[in-house]
Amino acid sequence: xxxxxxxxxxxxxxxxxxxxxxxxxxxxxxxxxxxxxxxxxxxxxxxxxxxxxxxxxxxxxxxxxxxxxxxxxxxxxxxxxxxxxxxxxxxxxxxxxxxxxxxxxxxxxxxxxxxxxxxxxxxxxxxxxxxxxxxxxxxxxxxxxxxxxxxxxxxxxxxxxxxxxxxxxxxxxxxxxxxxxxxxxxxxxxxxxxxxxxxxxxxxxxxxxxxxxxxxxxxxxxxxxxxxxxxxxxxxxxxxxxxxxxxxxxxxxxxxxxxxxxxxxxxxxxxxxxxxxxxxxxxxxxxxxxxxxxxxxxxxxxxxxxxxxxxxxxxxxxxxxxxxxxxxxxxxxxxxxxxxxxxxxxxxxxxxx
Amino acid sequence: xxxxxxxxxxxxxxxxxxxxxxxxxxxxxxxxxxxxxxxxxxxxxxxxxxxxxxxxxxxxxxxxxxxxxxxxxxxxxxxxxxxxxxxxxxxxxxxxxxxxxxxxxxxxxxxxxxxxxxxxxxxxxxxxxxxxxxxxxxxxxxxxxxxxxxxxxxxxxxxxxxxxxxxxxxxxxxxxxxxxxxxxxxxxxxxxxxxxxxxxxxxxxxxxxxxxxxxxxxxxxxxxxxxxxxxxxxxxxxxxxxxxxxxxxxxxxxxxxxxxxxxxxxxxxxxxxxxxxxxxxxxxxxxxxxxxxxxxxxxxxxxxxxxxxxxxxxxxxxxxxxxxxxxxxxxxxxxxxxxxxxxxxxxxxxxxxxxxxxxxxxxxxxxxxxxxxxxxxxxxxxxxxxxxxxxxxxxxxxxxxxxxxxxxxxxxxxxxxxxxxxxxxxxxxxxxxxxxxxxxxxxxxxxxxxxxxxxxxxxxxxxxxxxxxxxxxxxxxxxxxxxxxxxxxxxxxxxxxxxxxxxxxxxxxxxxxxxxxxxxxxxxxxxxxxxxxxxxxxxxxxxxxxxxxxxxxxxxxxxxxxxxxxxxxxxxxxxxxxxxxxxxxxxxxxxxxxxxxxxxxxxxxxxxxxxx
Numbered sequence: 029x030x031x032x033x034x035x036x037x038x039x040x041x042x043x044x045x046x047x048x049x050x051x052x053x054x055x056x057x058x059x060x061x062x063x064x065x066x067x068x069x070x071x072x073x074x075x076x077x078x079x080x081x082x083x084x085x086x087x088x089x090x091x092x093x094x095x096x097x098x099x100x101x102x103x104x105x106x107x108x109x110x111x112x113x114x115x116x117x118x119x120x121x122x123x124x125x126x127x128x129x130x131x132x133x134x135x136x137x138x139x140x141x142x143x144x145x146x147x148x149x150x151x152x153x154x155x156x157x158x159x160x161x162x163x164x165x166x167x168x169x170x171x172x173x174x175x176x177x178x179x180x181x182x183x184x185x186x187x188x189x190x191x192x193x194x195x196x197x198x199x200x201x202x203x204x205x206x207x208x209x210x211x212x213x214x215x216x217x218x219x220x221x222x223x224x225x226x227x228x229x230x231x232x233x234x235x236x237x238x239x240x241x242x243x244x245x246x247x248x249x250x251x252x253x254x255x256x257x258x259x260x261x262x263x264x265x266x267x268x269x270x271x272x273x274x275x276x277x278x279x280x281x282x283x284x285x286x287x288x289x290x291x292x293x294x295x296x297x298x299x300x301x302x303x304x305x306x307x308x309x310x311x312x313x314x315x316x317x318x319x320x321x322x323x324x325x326x327x328x329x330x331x332x333x334x335x336x337x338x339x340x341x342x343x344x345x346x347x348x349x350x351x352x353x354x355x356x357x358x359x360x361x362x363x364x365x366x367x368x369x370x371x372x373x374x375x376x377x378x379x380x381x
Numbered sequence: 382x383x384x385x386x387x388x389x390x391x392x393x394x395x396x397x398x399x400x401x402x403x404x405x406x407x408x409x410x411x412x413x414x415x416x417x418x419x420x421x422x423x424x425x426x427x428x429x430x431x432x433x434x435x436x437x438x439x440x441x442x443x444x445x446x447x448x449x450x451x452x453x454x455x456x457x458x459x460x461x462x463x464x465x466x467x468x469x470x471x472x473x474x475x476x477x478x479x480x481x482x483x484x485x486x487x488x489x490x491x492x493x494x495x496x497x498x499x500x501x502x503x504x505x506x507x508x509x510x511x512x513x514x515x516x517x518x519x520x521x522x523x524x525x526x527x528x529x530x531x532x533x534x535x536x537x538x539x540x541x542x543x544x545x546x547x548x549x550x551x552x553x554x555x556x557x558x559x560x561x562x563x564x565x566x567x568x569x570x571x572x573x574x575x576x577x578x579x580x581x582x583x584x585x586x587x588x589x590x591x592x593x594x595x596x597x598x599x600x601x602x603x604x605x606x607x608x609x610x611x612x613x614x615x616x617x618x619x620x621x622x623x624x625x626x627x628x629x630x631x632x633x634x635x636x637x638x639x640x641x642x643x644x645x646x647x648x649x650x651x652x653x654x655x656x657x658x659x660x661x662x663x664x665x666x667x668x669x670x671x672x673x674x675x676x677x678x679x680x681x682x683x684x685x686x687x688x689x690x691x692x693x694x695x696x697x698x699x700x701x702x703x704x705x706x707x708x709x710x711x712x713x714x715x716x717x718x719x720x721x722x723x724x725x726x727x728x729x730x731x732x733x734x735x736x737x738x739x740x741x742x743x744x745x746x747x748x749x750x751x752x753x754x755x756x757x758x759x760x761x762x763x764x765x766x767x768x769x770x771x772x773x774x775x776x777x778x779x780x781x782x783x784x785x786x787x788x789x790x791x792x793x794x795x796x797x798x799x800x801x802x803x804x805x806x807x808x809x810x811x812x813x814x815x816x817x818x819x820x821x822x823x824x825x826x827x828x829x830x831x832x833x834x835x836x837x838x839x840x841x842x843x844x845x846x847x848x849x850x851x852x853x854x855x856x857x858x859x860x861x862x863x864x865x866x867x868x869x870x871x872x873x874x875x876x877x878x879x880x881x882x883x884x885x886x887x888x889x890x891x892x893x894x895x896x897x898x899x900x901x902x903x904x905x906x907x908x909x910x911x912x913x914x915x916x917x918x919x920x921x922x923x924x925x926x927x928x929x930x931x932x933x934x935x936x937x938x939x940x941x942x943x944x945x946x947x948x949x950x951x952x953x954x955x956x957x958x959x960x961x962x963x964x965x966x967x968x969x970x971x972x973x974x975x976x977x978x979x980x981x982x983x984x985x986x987x988x989x990x991x992x993x
Contacts, residue, residue: 180449180471184458204888205450206470207966208992209916209940267942268891268917 110223110379113149113295115142116327118334119370122158122301136368138299139171139214143182148189149221150182151372153236154214155299157262170203170212170265177202178218189222190286192231197279200263213264213275216282217250219297221289223379228289233282235260238297239308240287241315246308248287252300257357260300293376294318296333301369304350305337321375330373337371340364426606428516433457433507433601436473437539437582438729440503440756440782441807443474443595445860445886446834451597453505460600463521466566468965468990472523472597475503476806476831476859478589481935481961485909487827487855487881489751489777489802492696492723496668499699500530500558501586504726504756505598508539512579513605515553520569520585524597527561528587529569533702535582537730548730550584550702551576560591566599577609594990653681660685669695689718696723698753704728706737716745725755725779733759739767746771755781755804762790769793777802781829788814788835795821802827806857811835812842819845826852831859831883843868847875855881859911865889866896873903880906885913885937892917892943901925909935913963919943927955937963939990946974953982965990 121136133140137156143149154175156167177199181187187195196216203210215234222229230238230250237250253261261281266274289295294315302311311333318329340346341364350365436453444451450470455461461471482488518532536549553573561567583603589596652660664672664685676686685691692715697704704727716722722745727733738759749772754760760783768775775797780786781804791814794803800822805815806829815836819825828850836842839861846853853876858864864887873879882904890896890912897912898921907930912918918941926933927948933956938944944967953959962985964970975989 177449180461184449184454186449202449202470205445205448207451207468207914207940207990209914209942209966209968268893271891 111221111226111289111291111376112144112223112379113151113221113374114321114323114326114377115149115151115372115374116323116330117142117370117372118327118330119301119368120334120338122366122368133175134168134172135370137167137171137214138301138368138370139168139175140297140370140372141175141179142372143179145182145185145187146223147185148182148187148223149374150178150187150192150195150218151295151297151374152178152216152218153297153299153370153372154216155234155236155260155301155368155370156212156214157264160212165211167212167214170210171214173203173206173210174199174214174216174263189220189225190227190229192218192220192229193279193282193284195220196231196233196263196282200279203265210265211267213262213266215260215262215299216279217297217299219295219374221376226289228287228295229284230287231282231284233261233263233277233279235300235303236298237300237303238295239311240289241294241296241312242290242292244312244316246312247293248285250285251283253281253283257354289376291376291378292321295374295376297372297374299368299370301341301365301367302333302337302371304365304367305340305348305369306333307349310336318375321377326373326375330371333373334369334371337369341366341369426608428604428606429511429513430602430604431509431511431513432459433583433603434510435508437506437508438756438758439475439505440726441476443476444470446807446832456505456507456598456601458600460521460523462523462566462597463568463599464523464566465993466523467992468524468595468597469992472599473505474595474597475587475589477502478525478592478595480590483590485855485881485935492698492721493694494665494668495696496670496699498555500588502588502590504584504586506582506584507601509581509583509603511607512538512581513603513607514576514579514609515573515583515603515605517570517602517604518553518573518583519602519604521566521599521601522569522596523566523599525561525589525592525594526565526567526569526596527559528589528592528596529556529571529585530558530588531555531584531586532571532573533584533586534576534580535584535730536578536580537582539582544731548732549578551578553583558588558591579605579607593986594988657685661688661690664691668699669697670700687715689715692716692719694721695719696721697727698723698725701726701729705732706734709733709737709741713741713744716741718748719745720748721751722749723753724757725753725781726757728757728759731759733757735759735761735763738764742767742771747774749775751775751777751802753777753779754783755779757783758785760786760790762787762793765790765793769796772797774799776800776824779804780808781806783808786810791815792817794818798822799824801825804829805833806831806859808833809835812837815842816845819849823849824852825850827855828853829857830861831857833861836861837863839864840868840871844871847871847873850876852878854878855909857881857883858887859883860886862887863889866891866894869896869900873900877903878906879904881909881935882907883909883911884915885911887915890915890917892919892922897922898925901929905929906932908932908958911935911937912941913937914940916941917943920945920948923948923952927952931956932958934958935961937961938967939963940966942968945969946978949974949978950981953978953985959985961986961988963988963990 117133117140119135119138137158138153139156140153142151152175154171156171158167160167178195181195181198186198195218215236217232217236217238218230219238220229228240232250233253235252235254237252239246240248255261255275259275261277262275263279264274264276266276296311314329314333314336318325340348344363346364347362348364351361351363354361434457436457439453442451442453449455451472451474453473455471456473462469515534520529531552532554533550533552537545554571556571583601587596667675672686672691676683695716746768752768752772752775765786776799778794778797778800784807786808788809788811791810794800795817798821801824803818803825810833839858843864856872856879869890884890897918902925910926910933918938920943923944936952936959946969949964949970965988972989975987979987
């Protein structure tokens with residue numbers, strides 16, 4: 029299936045696709061380039077047009093109908109182009125006490141990844157559960173390894189774009205295949221952009237999440253999954269003596285959705301460190317400042333969002349969404365919520381090789 | 382000077398025009414660069430450098446089927462680990478290393494008459510995108526290098542739709558297995574022979590007998606040119622040993638020389654006066670190709686060389702590259718008494734057909750006692766049917782990695798009631814076939830069910846093993862994922878003679894159920910116990926093993942956090958015959974403890990692998 033991609037295509041360029049637009053496009057081509065003289069347009073061996081010569085009501089009507097279809101068909105040129113995500117990441121660890129130099133894409137106990145494949149762009153965030161630190165386990169090991177394994181699965185093509193839960197499940201199973209006895213738990217949120225279908229397939233387990241913003245409005249938001257207050261759904265590997273005691277949700281418990289996206293849509297994937305400190309309107313305000321779709325502007329915006337959230341987290345008087353929720357549940361608190369913050373900001377753009 | 386330069390550049394220009402290229406590829410994995418001649422006039426030819434596109438076949442792997450960790454999948458594509466070195470999940474690892482598996486009492490003795498040049502124990506075949514004339518091959522080894530003993534290239538294109546008429550395998554390089562002192566990552570680039578055909582299928586053969594731990598490979602690079610370099614490069618100084626002829630020029634196997642009339646003079650001097658048995662004894666030291674060649678010399682030696690008693694043990698594995706239906710047919714006449722037959726690795730890519738194998742078995746199967754058919758992808762149901770029919774005396778059958786066998790094929794094995802050893806590692810055997818084998822083959826002493834992923838419930842299988850296989854001495858349940866303490870209880874109660882038990886990577890076994898304690902108490906003869914990656918193994922289990930199983934010699938408890946140095950000391954003190962102890966990734970055991978234990982117990986090889 030040949031496709032014209034990657035650059036502005038002229039309206040009248042012939043595109044060979046398997047849809048009826050072919051006929052409309054073909055007719056349009058014929059109409060514009062040649063006179064209607066009973067052409068047998070056989071576009072790749074498909075339905076031949078009837079000759080349009082001769083007078084008569086019937087042929088005039090059919091001509092009119094064909095032209096109408098051609099015009100409409102000509103307008104929907106964008107459908108066959110592949111989409112991609114231009115993504116930038118930014119984040120802050122909760123505190124800087126450890127000072128251990130982590131590999132990129134790790135912010136405190138959070139981890140994230142951005143991966144490209146021929147068929148899809150995939151992003152993910154994972155929020156390591158900090159409680160493991162009290163038992164001598166480094167919480168960032170689990171989330172980091174989970175994200176790096178997801179990235180590897182995507183890069184090697186061992187995934188199906190329409191099934192992000194499958195990526196999570198496979199990645200979790202791979203963690204169990206490691207000789208090193210990994211321990212820990214984390215949430216996970218995966219976002220897959222299916223290039224050719226123009227759909228966003230997502231899987232969310234826990235309280236990380238994503239927003240889809242179009243025209244300054246949130247058109248889709250993921251749901252949080254919590255067992256009870258401050259205890260999100262999580263993937264975990266526990267030591268054998270604690271198997272029944274430690275919370276361990278199956279990857280199948282992840283929420284999965286599929287959303288249609290358009291060029292210019294903004295997708296913000298983040299851990300709860302962002303959403304618990306910055307309400308939507310503040311996030312939208314920052315996103316309004318994003319004018320261009322190049323990597324540098326996106327990076328700039330991601331950075332400003334993350335910085336703002338980081339500042340608000342340590343503001344003791346600010347009524348953060350987290351504090352608001354706690355108050356609604358009877359806990360009288362104020363202030364931000366110091367936590368690791370990870371922000372992945374993406375824009376849907378056209379795919380260039 | 383100048384006219385010569387002009388003439389030369391005209392010559393090169395004409396040559397280049399003939400070899401017009403049509404654009405470059407955008408693939409990141411491949412690159413092209415021009416090799417310039419020393420006086421930099423014009424590029425001579427374009428060198429293509431490619432990573433492997435796909436792994437098409439291999440003999441074994443450490444990791445789980447369909448996993449990315451420690452499996453052969455990692456050998457294709459770009460390197461993930463190199464130049465770091467360590468025990469990483471993103472590398473290709475084989476199932477075994479060193480001599481530990483060979484020297485188990487349960488392992489069968491090696492075949493006699495193996496040529497000295499044949500060292501290979503494992504292999505992996507890689508397909509590349511473009512066929513080239515190879516100029517160099519780089520193998521990136523990231524852990525315990527030194528295992529590669531042979532590199533071969535095939536003339537067939539694995540991606541072509543039509544099967545090729547003739548398949549040739551040429552050895553590009555052969556060497557001895559070596560022990561590299563430093564277990565760091567290295568790029569192995571041997572000097573390879575020039576080929577006269579283009580290839581995109583490379584095979585590596587490995588032998589890790591001298592290595593201290595698993596060897597791990599990261600990637601393979603194939604450098605080649607699209608146009609054959611004739612006299613431009615200086616001819617390869619490497620002169621491969623003459624025994625290279627053993628494996629490839631097998632015309633004598635195919636009986637192509639039998640047409641030559643034998644010399645009439647039978648005056649062999651005093652040689653004739655030697656007793657028949659003595660000449661037979663002398664000839665028993667020759668390898669099979671030598672025997673075939675010797676048969677051409679005179680009638681007396683022809684008679685000796687074709688004596689079926691010379692073929693009681695026949696190993697054709699070293700000659701896998703050239704063995705075909707014709708060879709089997711030619712050997713048939715001499716092999717009626719064969720008892721130990723090794724056809725492992727042979728017959729792939731169509732060289733042996735089902736009919737050819739069946740004919741051979743029909744003639745030569747009656748006396749067969751041991752049959753090795755590892756990695757024989759030509760095997761199908763009718764082959765196993767003929768084995769079951771024609772080999773009533775068969776005691777040992779190895780079907781390791783024969784992945785084309787369907788479940789019906791395995792049902793035929795149940796008819797071989799005298800079976801003592803059965804290896805179905807990495808096959809698609811299903812539960813019903815396995816249960817029927819266990820019910821009818823009551824003489825089983827050695828059973829290997831490693832990585833048999835199609836068996837649904839290992840507890841059921843284990844209870845039948847415990848009930849029926851009373852003579853079982855070794856059992857390999859490596860990666861039998863869903864076996865639980867009930868299965869273990871059934872096995873240890875029923876198979877009291879059990880000496881070797883491999884329960885590596887069986888995650889459902891929990892020490893808290895007491896299954897390991899029960900195991901230790903009921904199996905006093907236990908010599909080998911592998912509890913690899915069972916995270917629940919604890920001090921109590923080790924102490925019970927120490928107290929109840931004094932004959933232990935191989936123990937593997939990789940990856941548990943719950944075993945302390947004190948328990949290990951007790952194990953080492955009580956088990957005086959211990960020679961292998963793998964405590965890799967046991968978090969309570971650090972290198973200081975390992976040093977102390979190694980110093981106090983110098984006969985024990987203590988393995989502590991690391992990632993960085």
